[in-house]
Amino acid sequence: MKVMIVGAGKLGYKLAEAMNHEDMDVTLVDKNEDILKRVGSHLDVFTIQANGIELGRLKELDVGSYDLLVAATDSDEVNTLICTLAKKLNCKETIARIREPEFIEQLDFVKEHFGIDFIINPDLATAIEIKRYVSKTYNFYTGDFAKGKVSMIDFHLGEASPFINKRIMDIEGLEGLLITAVSRNGELIIPYGSTKLLVNDVIYVIGESENINNFAERIGINLNKIKSERVLILGGGNIGFYLAEKLEKLGIKATIIEKDKERCEYLAERLDRTLVIYGDGTDMDLLQEEDLESYDTFIGVTGFDELNLLMALVAKQSGVDKTIAKTSRPNYAHIVDRLDVDIALNPINITISNILKYIRGGKVVSVSLLLGGEGEVTEMIISKGSPIIGKPLAKLGLPKGIIIGAIVHNGKVHIPNGNSIIQEGDRIIVFSLASDTPILNKLTRPSKKGGLFNGIWGSR
Secondary structure, three states: OEEEEEOOOHHHHHHHHHHHHOOOEEEEEEOOHHHHHHHHHHOOOEEEEOOOOOHHHHHHOOHHHOOEEEEOOOOHHHHHHHHHHHHHOOOOEEEEEOOOHHHHOOHHHHHHHOOOOEEEOHHHHHHHHHHHHHOOOOOOOEEEEOOOOEEEEEEEOOOOOOOOOOEHHHOOOOOOEEEEEEEEOOEEEOOOOOOEOOOOOEEEEEEEHHHHHHHHHHOOOOOOOOOOOEEEEEOOOHHHHHHHHHHHHOOOEEEEEEOOHHHHHHHHHHOOOOEEEEOOOOOHHHHHHOOHHHOOEEEEOOOOHHHHHHHHHHHHHOOOOEEEEEOOOHHHHHOHHHOOOOEEEOHHHHHHHHHHHHHHOOOEEEEEEEHHHOEEEEEEEOOOOOOOEOOEHHHOOOOOOEEEEEEEEOOEEEOOOOOOEEOOOOEEEEEEEHHHHHHHHHHHOOOOOOOHHHHHHHOO
């Protein structure tokens, strides 16, 4: 696939990096030469200094020869115009980043009349993900798959953990569960039975949802059965606004603290049952007046990662049960698990997951990036003609960086072993390292006689 990305900011860069692993031909376009030089020194992509809204430059770049254009500049209007021009010049598909609520309210009209095939909104996608955690009765990270039948959790092994210095094969109570990966010192490791777990490891466990819940209770993870009823949101930007809208529909009482007076007035006009407070959310006197400890959930969604994390820690120490923080810096992914913050979400990773799901097509149900994109969990439906159908997993010769964590056959969850066989129409949940993504992608495609994928599998 030939892809053009216009805009080399955080989203454009991370998307280009992810597409590198997708084995795509990527061209990154931006007006800033210095930014492109930094990109070129880190990524194997073609960079071009140009203004994406100049019709002449798009013609020179032969945008009509591209399979996909992604407009990821900081301006909704510019992204819309770029997609419109690209479509007029015969680019096959376009994706636009659009953030403003006013645009989103006219989504169908914008897509139809401006030549946009898929709209991504990082703020709305993040709010939807946060709402998912708020509505749960527990407060640890989880990924849900197979319509909720399969879950994956990650948790930090402290010094008191009973797993420390034990080999995975020696750990009791893992029946029906699989440790798919270990994060150690910022590196993802695909474990074996002989892998020994160490202090500060983060382990990823996948299994049937009921077994995951039982396992979490057994090892002492807080499974608080009290639902969120009072939520405090720090930051009244787009994420805070979208989130409050969704919480209102769930009947959950929300309070937003925002330090911009004009923004507070906007929020108060647009939200029906959300309390909007004008003030500094880091002011402890204000938090005491607002009775911080009376809330059961705190969510930090300001534009500053450090502030979100700090105030989430303050809320936790004040007795708030569930704390969630938005973080955008990739390097924070390695330290968040050691902090007393229940969940940290990265809008860029959430957005890229949605784009990858769209690109890979209808047989891919969901994609979740892990540890800043070093790994991913993908749920897919196996199509007729896939080369993995009808063969025991042990004989597939899967790369070390790919683990099939669960198979759902006729609605029943199976945690596979070497003798397990995948059938057409099965749902599988796969963990993979980013370096093995090109091979993983071919799992969803029917094999072609003599093709590359047959060569890969046939040689094992």
